[in-house]
Amino acid sequence: MTNEDIMRWIECTADVLRENRTYLTDLDSAIGDADHGINMDRGFSAIRDKFPTMATMDIPTRIKTVGSTLISTVGGAAGPLYGTAYLRAAGAVAGKQELTSADVVAMLEAFLGGIVARGKAQPGEKTMVDALTPALNAAQQALNDGATIEQITDRAATAAEEGAKATIPLLATKGRASYLGERSIGHQDPGATSSSLILRCLAETCVGK
Amino acid sequence: MTNEDIMRWIECTADVLRENRTYLTDLDSAIGDADHGINMDRGFSAIRDKFPTMATMDIPTRIKTVGSTLISTVGGAAGPLYGTAYLRAAGAVAGKQELTSADVVAMLEAFLGGIVARGKAQPGEKTMVDALTPALNAAQQALNDGATIEQITDRAATAAEEGAKATIPLLATKGRASYLGERSIGHQDPGATSSSLILRCLAETCVGK
Amino acid sequence: MKKLINKPEDVVKEALAGMQAAHSDLISVDIEQQIIVRKNAPVQGKVGIISGGGSGHEPMHGGFVGFGMLDAACPGAVFTSPVPDQMLAATKAVNGGAGVLHIVKNYTGDVLNFEMAAELAQADGIDVESVVTNDDVAVQDSLYTAGRRGVGVTVLLEKIVGALAETGAPLSQVSAMARKVNDHGRSMGMALTSCIVPAAGKPTFDLGEDEMEIGIGIHGEPGRRRVKLASALEITEMLTTPIVEDMDLKAGESVLAMVNGMGGTPLIELYIVFDALHRLLHGKRITIARSLVGNYITSLEMAGCSITLVRLDDELMKYWDAPVHTPALRWGM
Amino acid sequence: MKKLINKPEDVVKEALAGMQAAHSDLISVDIEQQIIVRKNAPVQGKVGIISGGGSGHEPMHGGFVGFGMLDAACPGAVFTSPVPDQMLAATKAVNGGAGVLHIVKNYTGDVLNFEMAAELAQADGIDVESVVTNDDVAVQDSLYTAGRRGVGVTVLLEKIVGALAETGAPLSQVSAMARKVNDHGRSMGMALTSCIVPAAGKPTFDLGEDEMEIGIGIHGEPGRRRVKLASALEITEMLTTPIVEDMDLKAGESVLAMVNGMGGTPLIELYIVFDALHRLLHGKRITIARSLVGNYITSLEMAGCSITLVRLDDELMKYWDAPVHTPALRWGM
Ligand SMILES: Nc1ncnc2c1ncn2[C@@H]1O[C@H](COP(=O)(O)OP(=O)(O)O)[C@@H](O)[C@H]1O
Ligand SMILES: Nc1ncnc2c1ncn2[C@@H]1O[C@H](COP(=O)(O)OP(=O)(O)O)[C@@H](O)[C@H]1O
Ligand SMILES: [Mg+2]
Ligand SMILES: [Mg+2]
Ligand SMILES: [Mg+2]
Ligand SMILES: [Mg+2]
Secondary structure, X not given: OOHHHHHHHHHHHHHHHHHOHHHHHHHHHHHOOOOXXXXXXXXXXXXXXXXXXXXXOOHHHHHHHHHHHHHHHOOOOHHHHHHHHHHHHHHHOOOOOOOOHHHHHHHHHHHHHHHHHHHOOOOOOOOOHHHHHHHHXXXXXXXXXXXXXXXXXXXXXXXXXXXXXOOOOOOOOOOHHHHHHHHHOOOOOHHHHHHHHHHHHHHHHOOOO | OOXXXXXXXXXXXXXXXXXXXXXXXXXXXHHOOOOHHHHHHHHHHHHHHOHHHHOOXXXXXXXXXXXXXXXXXXXXXXXXXXXXXXHHHHHHOOOOOOXXXXXXXXXXXXXXXXXXXXXXXXXXXXXXXXXXXXXXXXXXXXXXXXXXXXXXXXXXXXXXXXXXXXXOOOOOOOOHHHHHHHHHOOOOOHHHHHHHHHHHHHHHHOOOO | OOOOOOOHHHHHHHHHHHHHHHOOOOXXXXXOOXXXXXXXOOOOOOOEEEEEEEEOOOOOOHHHEOEOOEOEEEEEEEOOOOOHHHHHHHHHHHOOOOOEEEEEEOOHHHHHHHHXXXXXXXXXXXXXXXXXXXXXOOOOOOXXXXXXXXXXXXXXXXXXXXXXXXXXXXXXXXXXHHHHHHHHEEEEEEEOOOOEXXXXXXXXXXOXXXXXXXXXXXXOOOOOEEEEOOXXXXXXXXXHHHHHHHHOOOOOOEEEEXXXXXXXXXHHHHHHHHHHHHHHHHHOOOEEEEEEEEOOOOOOOOOEEEEXXXXXXXXXXXXXXXXXXXXXXEEOO | OOOOOOOHHHHHHXXXXXXXXXXXXXXXXXXXXXXXXXXXXXXXXXXXXXXXXXXXXXXOOHHHEOEOOEOEEEEEEEOOOOOHHHHHHHHHHHOOOOOEEEEEEOOHHHHHHHHHHHHHHHHOOOOEEEEEEOOEOOOOOOOOOOOOOOOOHHHHXXXXXXXXXXXXOOHHHHHHXXXXXXXXXXXXXXXXXXXXXXXOOOEOOOOOOOEEEEOOOOOOXXXXXXEEOOOHHHHHHHHHHHHHHHHOOOOOOEEEEEEEEOEOOOHHHHHHHHHHHHHHHHHOOOEEEEEEEEOOOOOOOEOXXXXXXXXXXXXXXXXXXXXXXXXXXXXXX
16 A cells, blocks of 8 residues: 555545444444444544645654644544554554555554454454454454455455444443443444444445555 | 202202313313312312302392302402402392292392402403303393393393403403413403303293293 | 323322422422411511512422522412412511512512502501512503513512611612512513423414414414524514613613523523523623523423513622522522 | 534544633643543642543543543544554653553553553653453453443542642552542443544444433443333432442442433433432432532533442542542532
8 A cells, every 4th residue: 555545535534433433323323322423534534634734744743643633633432543553554554664464464453453452342342353353363363364455454444344333232331322222232333333434435446456 | 939949950050060171170270270160179179078068048148158158169350350249149138938030130230240240341341241241231132122031031141152252352451361462362261261151051940931 | 291290180299399309508498378488487677578470481490499598489370470378478577677579570360469468468557568570571561452562671670679678778779679670680481392381281382383473472372473484593583672772771881681492492592592682782882791501490391492682780780699508599609 | 414514534623622622721732632631630649640532521631631530532533442653642741750650441452552652651750550440331341351341430530649749659559549430430321412533424333212222331322222212210219229239339328420411411310320329329228428420521413421439438529529620520629
């Protein structure tokens, strides 16, 4: 991935989160407090405002800017979680002018690592982790299988989407949904869903690579 | 009318106001504060509780008891207005053991007089006065025409009912409905309606007399 | 009907029992007679001040009983003025020998019942004066009608007059001050929703999802006109302009401003309206020298607000700032 | 959506502007950064106390900034915890050299953001301690979950801890007191209606005309279970019994009791609930020594209530009774 690809990934994410603002908020209405779409859109709108200054940044700085902007503007659970994820992702690609397949997988690993470090959730607790863990596994598998970057990111995104869907039958034990106890069952987790959207953007950016 | 007739009139009024509690309250919802039926029922329920002690009272004392109980339990505009009306009615039949036709008409005149003295409303202001004024006129006319007490009270009740209906197109200038200005037009006045119910009970008590 | 109540007929008495339990340091409640009396009443030599009206307007009036405000309050049934018996008993309970002021909101029921109570008290040899508040600019004033309603000014008046009475001022002066505050203040209100009288069990009026009522009173009654929903800025303008015009407020003047919630509107929205009011008056160079933002004179669970302005001079400001200690208003002690 | 607002995205900032306009004697509001700071901050030698959380809970927390309570509050977007930048700026603004206490309600978002802020402040050389409130008995406590929510106790804790801080007590003692109050208190809440997040524009959940939610938090989220509408007595029992059991309150003990409205419930109903609570505890020979009845920690325009009990001892009672002067709580001055 080039620096321009990274920018396109961020732009795509900002667009897709805006399109899915109501959808994510509706998911959060069912088992949370009806703000996840609003929160993510607020954060990525702030990032959009920074696009002009981001134009001259290198890859790690761009990703770091996403992280720190999310921390400064999102709040809620998603702000520190995604903020830390992007900051760690930036750290994982420090000094790189372009990302190889292995770099992208390392970035994903750091991204998930940031969320786990902050949120302390295990897989199966009905959180972002349930989209990102299978995504990372799929990406690592694909990398080992010698797949292209297009295939790696596509499989990661698909696994994330399936992981998000698979949160439906789960009983939440982390985040706001955990307060609902049994009533959290039967609803898709909003954070897992936004994670899958972010990874689908990554895959779309890598189409043809 | 005998003392027993007076008691039956009061009993009938208590029953009819209970039956029309919701109806009167609905009328008051449209142009008032949704309590007229509740108020009247509260007052006549308190009177009903006094039926045992009222058993031994004479005519003026019975009517006076209705008036003072209404004053003590109804509140709102209707309490002092009807309370004063019954007190004045009792005064008009002071010392009587039985009421002639002329006594009944004099009682009606005092009843209306009490309401006007308290409320200072003229005919046409969309109040109780608009039921009671034509009722008194009809009763006086019938008395002059030599009608029976049954006919006198029936014509009074009918005139009151027509008077209540005729409040519909009026613009209220007294009571709570006046706050609505033009919006008070098109609704029947709750107080005029309860007045017509009271007079219909009087007429029913006099059937066959 | 969704309410935290038991039986509709027990609403007033149980709420009074709750007030007694919560504020036994300040008030004594006669639950049977429905009278809330200041703990140390009667205060010898002080003019007693009582008010009353239908229930459903809480904290008014019971929440304003205490040092520096009311000596007693008489709550009636929901939205129904109390009866003369209550007012007479309250008048006797607070008469410390200096006479009693009745603060009456201008509604036919309130006026007639207080009138009867005042006659009875005077017959008992108690000096009673009555002041009728009529500050609602939504209603046209006229000699030939029921006149304007008494609304928000009543709250501010009870505070100011209560402070004057604590100084030991005579009844004539206390009632003159009440008339002054009433003359100096105007209000107007609006509703986003109706409310449900417990005994009626259904909303007093129906309002579309995109409609509101402008010029309501405090009894869940419909207002002067029904219009399309508007922004807080526009609503504030609709309520404030008639007040400012009726009061003929001029640049350079100071006011006491109240943004009052009707019961179902959260504080965050009332602060938005206060911001709008502040900007609007600032634009006219009228200073908000003192303010109240919150639920003070309500209509059960109605959503909506009212705005009250009182033209301030040094005297009114002094009595407004004086200490007060009641369940709902407290400062300086 | 029927609200007294202008644009949904301006709700928080305009409400803050309204607070600033109404309470400029007590607080300074940085509307851009969304920080409400006590007028005379930092108070030299006094532990600074800050709290924060999503907006939509007014008067909490901004209404509790002032003498004897908070030094600063950080309101986030509606129902969304504030960001570390706000908390860091607030921490710096109130640091009078004796360190700063962060009062954090136990929600993942609040905890994570305050955690980051505390790290940043400590890196800047400011002594910061954090206390997390988690008093909601509707939620099962467990090491392996997000744990119980912080709700009503937060309000009472801010008052008590604020009073201790005014005495010049050191940070360790102030944070120990915060933990003590949290340990001594429990809450539970219920909803008759949902509420509408302005930016979402529609109710967070749908509730039938004869249904209610038991075990809700303060973010308009559905509760632990949905049940048929019940009487105020039954509801009070449903909320109080789990609290009393969890606290293991015994006959002869004294509590501070709060009956809190969720924003859309009128005071008359809250007093009915307080009466029910008073009768229920009286039956268990538990004394309500102090109380609060009103809207203190709300969920926008949600109708419903919550009950909070704090076991009182002489120390807690002393700091509860100490003077406080904030927009929403004031006594003794
Ligand atoms: N401890 C955690 N670890 C990972 N993700 C979490 C954790 N807690 C919450 N989340 C995620 O955060 C999402 C909610 O984010 P958001 O609605 O923006 O914040 P809030 O819950 O503060 O309103 C949940 O759907 C869940 O995926
Ligand atoms: N000044 C008046 N004179 C005669 N009747 C009046 C007057 N004012 C009001 N009324 C009557 O009182 C009725 C309302 O009674 P009610 O609803 O019990 O009292 P309130 O208006 O105090 O709620 C009106 O319908 C009207 O007929
Ligand atoms: Mg959320
Ligand atoms: Mg009425
Ligand atoms: Mg009435
Ligand atoms: Mg949130």
